[in-house]
Amino acid sequence: MEFVNSSSPRYECLLFDLDDTLYPLSSGLSDACANNIIEFMIEKLGIDEDGVVELNQILYKKYGTSMAGLKAVGYEFDNDVYHSFVHGRLPYENLKPDPVLRNLLLSLPFRKLVFSNGDEVHVMKALKRLDIEDCFEKIISFETLNPKINDSCDADYLPEIPVICKPTEIAFEKAFEIAQLNPDTTLFFDDSVRNIQTGKAVGLHTVLVGKSEKVEGSDYALKSIHNMKEAFPELWSESDNNKESERIAYTTQISIETSVEA
Structure with missing residues (x-):
């Protein structure tokens, strides 16, 4: 049975x-991540600083993530380099158990x-x-x-x-x-x-x-x-x-x- x-x-x-x-x-990681993305676009991809914030917003809204948008419109870069730059410098210490x-x-x-x-x-x-x-x-x-x-x-x-x-x-x-x-x-x-x-x-x-x-x-x-x-x-x-x-x-x-x- x-x-x-x-x-x-x-x-x-x-x-x-x-x-x-x-x-x-409120942890602040999202704001830090957004700032790191902007820096990556300027420093690593040579995108003009004047329009970079607006471009990032457009790419994010259209493609889901800034990275996906950058790749979709033709920018070439190593995925690991991007993640290291954008996520590697986040204030993880703000996260507590x-x-x-x-x-x-x-x-x-x-x-x-x-x-x-x-x-x-x-x-x-x-x-x-x-x-x-x-x-x-x-x-x-x-x-x-x-x-x-x-x-x-x-x-x-x-x-x-x-x-x-x-x-x-x-x-x-x-x-x-x-x-x-x-x-x-x-x-x-x-x-x-x-x-x-x-x-x-x-x-x-x-x-x-x-x-x-x-x-x-x-x-x-x-x-x-x-x-x-x-x-x-x-x-x-x-x-x-x-x-x-x-x-x-x-x-x-x-x-x-x-x-x-x-």
């Missing part, structure tokens, strides 16, 4: 953006993944500073979505899309494939309205983080990621129900085995 739980959980996976989602905008978030994440037995446009070094540095790097099953980063071309490939080969990143649908679809997740049972947390709207369009349940009010495309809004338990008590209820089901199943199995042995 086998115990079967007839009530399936609504969610099976929690998918988290990193920057300004798992840590607050977050025991509240850590406890929230560890108390949920669902699959938990990070989905970031940032490079892997940046993602891991931030997660380690927050002391939550071991709370996630997998990290989907810039390198995950944009693997390096094999040396054996044609040197003249250029991908149709120079950089795959949120908020493009292809980035989400690739993430789903890589992580083998079902968007219908996945709760997606992100601070970007554009990312949330694309997430909703591809079937995710969406949570806008850092805002008190929902926008088009968001199913929920959280002022802080720390408000998860107040906003989604059912996640913890499902967790308790699953544990109870496991307990009943185990007890039933022991009971049956005991009676057989007797």
Whole structure:
């Protein structure tokens, strides 16, 4: 005899953006990152200082990230050099261990993944500073979505899309494939309205983080990621129900085995 739980959980996976989602905008990392991008454009690409801020805004809005925009309009540079310049000088010391978030994440037995446009070094540095790097099953980063071309490939080969990143649908679809997740049972947390709207369009349940009010495309809004338990008590209820089901199943199995042995 086998115990079967007839009530399936609504969610099976929690998918988290990193920057300004798992840590607050007030950390100052986003402002520092924006300044570093501007410096990179001026110092490394020779873009005129007078129009660089406006150009950066245009590229970001059109292509999702400044890096994707620069590549799309023809600028050539090494990805690792860019990430080292832009992320390598961020004030990571502003990020402190977050025991509240850590406890929230560890108390949920669902699959938990990070989905970031940032490079892997940046993602891991931030997660380690927050002391939550071991709370996630997998990290989907810039390198995950944009693997390096094999040396054996044609040197003249250029991908149709120079950089795959949120908020493009292809980035989400690739993430789903890589992580083998079902968007219908996945709760997606992100601070970007554009990312949330694309997430909703591809079937995710969406949570806008850092805002008190929902926008088009968001199913929920959280002022802080720390408000998860107040906003989604059912996640913890499902967790308790699953544990109870496991307990009943185990007890039933022991009971049956005991009676057989007797």
